[in-house]
Amino acid sequence: MVQLATLRARHPGAWPAAGGGRDQWSAPKEAPPEDGAAAVRAVLCEVLDPELPISLVDLGLVYGVAFDRGAARIDLTFTATACPCMDFIKQDVRDRVSLEPWVRSVEIREVWHPPWTTSMITERGRKQLRGFGVSA
Amino acid sequence: MPEYADYELTAQERKAKELEAEAALKAKVQGGYILESPAEMTPGYRKALVVQLTVQADTELMSAPAYWFAARHAPTANTQVSAHAIIQDELAHANIAYRLLEDLGESKEQLVYGREPHQFKHPYGFDQPLDNWAELVVANGFFDRAGITLLGDVHRNTSYGPLKRALVKVDMEETFHLRHGEVWMRRLVRSGRTASALLQRCVDWMFPMTVEWFGLPDHLKRHSGQLDYRLKGLTNDELRQVWMASTVPLCERLGLKVPAHYCERLDEYVLDYPFPCEYDPDAKQWLFAEGEISWNQVFERWKGRGPMNEIYVESIRRSRDTVASWFN
Numbered sequence: 001m002v003q004l005a006t007l008r009a010r011h012p013g014a015w016p017a018a019g020g021g022r023d024q025w026s027a028p029k030e031a032p033p034e035d036g037a038a039a040v041r042a043v044l045c046e047v048l049d050p051e052l053p054i055s056l057v058d059l060g061l062v063y064g065v066a067f068d069r070g071a072a073r074i075d076l077t078f079t080a081t082a083c084p085c086m087d088f089i090k091q092d093v094r095d096r097v098s099l100e101p102w103v104r105s106v107e108i109r110e111v112w113h114p115p116w117t118t119s120m121i122t123e124r125g126r127k128q129l130r131g132f133g134v135s136a
Numbered sequence: 137m138p139e140y141a142d143y144e145l146t147a148q149e150r151k152a153k154e155l156e157a158e159a160a161l162k163a164k165v166q167g168g169y170i171l172e173s174p175a176e177m178t179p180g181y182r183k184a185l186v187v188q189l190t191v192q193a194d195t196e197l198m199s200a201p202a203y204w205f206a207a208r209h210a211p212t213a214n215t216q217v218s219a220h221a222i223i224q225d226e227l228a229h230a231n232i233a234y235r236l237l238e239d240l241g242e243s244k245e246q247l248v249y250g251r252e253p254h255q256f257k258h259p260y261g262f263d264q265p266l267d268n269w270a271e272l273v274v275a276n277g278f279f280d281r282a283g284i285t286l287l288g289d290v291h292r293n294t295s296y297g298p299l300k301r302a303l304v305k306v307d308m309e310e311t312f313h314l315r316h317g318e319v320w321m322r323r324l325v326r327s328g329r330t331a332s333a334l335l336q337r338c339v340d341w342m343f344p345m346t347v348e349w350f351g352l353p354d355h356l357k358r359h360s361g362q363l364d365y366r367l368k369g370l371t372n373d374e375l376r377q378v379w380m381a382s383t384v385p386l387c388e389r390l391g392l393k394v395p396a397h398y399c400e401r402l403d404e405y406v407l408d409y410p411f412p413c414e415y416d417p418d419a420k421q422w423l424f425a426e427g428e429i430s431w432n433q434v435f436e437r438w439k440g441r442g443p444m445n446e447i448y449v450e451s452i453r454r455s456r457d458t459v460a461s462w463f464n
Binding site: 052 | 214215288301304308309312319370371373374376377381402403404406
């Protein structure tokens with residue numbers, strides 16, 4: 001017999017990242033934030049790259065965030081022009097941001113300039129990647 | 137080569153010495169020791185590692201043709217790219233495992249081209265046809281999740297250093313495959329009744345297929361070299377539970393029925409069908425009504441291989457002789 005509580009305590013790392021981190025999304029904020037753009041950026045910190053366990057913000061893919069009367073606009077780039085994960089990333093961004101009741105619409109603009117390089121990964125992202133055994 | 141002094145020993149003494157060496161290595165790896173070269177291995181350790189790596193390599197290799205046949209059903213150019221990115225990853229993962237086997241003196245050439253199709257050691261699930269896009273994405277959601285459950289455990293616990301490092305890349309890419317499965321399962325459910333029904337049909341045959349993949353239950357498995365040599369950390373039943381603990385809630389969230397539920401009293405997932413049971417590969421149906429069968433019957437079915445076994449193996453090897461002939 002396997003007791004899941006025991007198993008979880010003994011092997012906390014054993015669970016595959018279900019939902020690509022969707023299970024870790026925080027509850028939406030009820031009240032509209034004072035700084036909408038900053039709040040959108042904050043929730044984007046919960047959206048993970050489909051392969052690496054770091055957020056799109058820490059990976060340096062979010063080039064800009066604008067927010068005006070409920071309309072969020074996100075300038076997003078990708079690590080490669082034909083990245084096979086583009087669809088997932090956009091869907092995750094859309095789903096996470098629109099989870100907030102004060103967001104009425106989400107527009108994603110694909111931006112290719114400047115081209116993404118590993119130098120755009122934040123210090124926190126670099127640290128997380130090293131912890132995972134990847135150097136960037 | 138045995139040392140000269142060993143020739144003085146009787147067969148019995150030699151056997152005792154070998155057992156002592158095996159026990160010493162087991163104790164050492166249980167204490168956290170990481171082996172870096174085949175020179176440090178005992179015959180028992182090497183054998184257990186070769187079996188583990190062969191299953192790993194063959195599983196990755198045979199997933200490629202299974203997914204490749206199914207990728208023809210991709211609905212758009214973008215999804216075609218995603219599906220083929222997964223196939224390319226799987227071939228690379230196979231290559232990594234065969235490469236590690238070569239370090240242990242095995243031949244990749246012999247393993248890939250020298251065996252009969254039924255001698256490959258991949259799970260029975262990768263002998264089955266994936267006939268539409270829904271089956272491919274559920275394979276990503278279920279089979280790749282089984283892969284990441286098994287290999288993630290090896291990654292965290294293995295006492296073989298080269299394998300531990302190689303699995304960093306493998307695990308990250310398997311996460312992408314799992315995401316591909318989940319995202320598409322969610323999309324198909326949202327799209328309406330036709331796709332939902334198709335998805336349910338996939339779950340009906342692929343859920344028990346993956347549950348069986350984790351193998352003999354712990355109470356029937358008397359001995360595991362892989363655990364003793366710390367080539368993995370969790371038992372078969374524990375791994376099966378980890379898989380169910382993420383798969384069952386996913387299906388429930390999507391409104392898909394699965395023949396398993398969480399039992400609070402036992403604090404584990406419980407199957408709602410006779411396990412193990414017989415499978416009809418032509419109808420893609422588990423014969424729940426016929427009741428429980430023995431694990432020997434399961435092993436017989438696995439050994440007999442499934443309907444796509446020869447086709448998948450040949451799809452990988454078919455052009456080799458033709459191209460070789462151009463060079464002669």
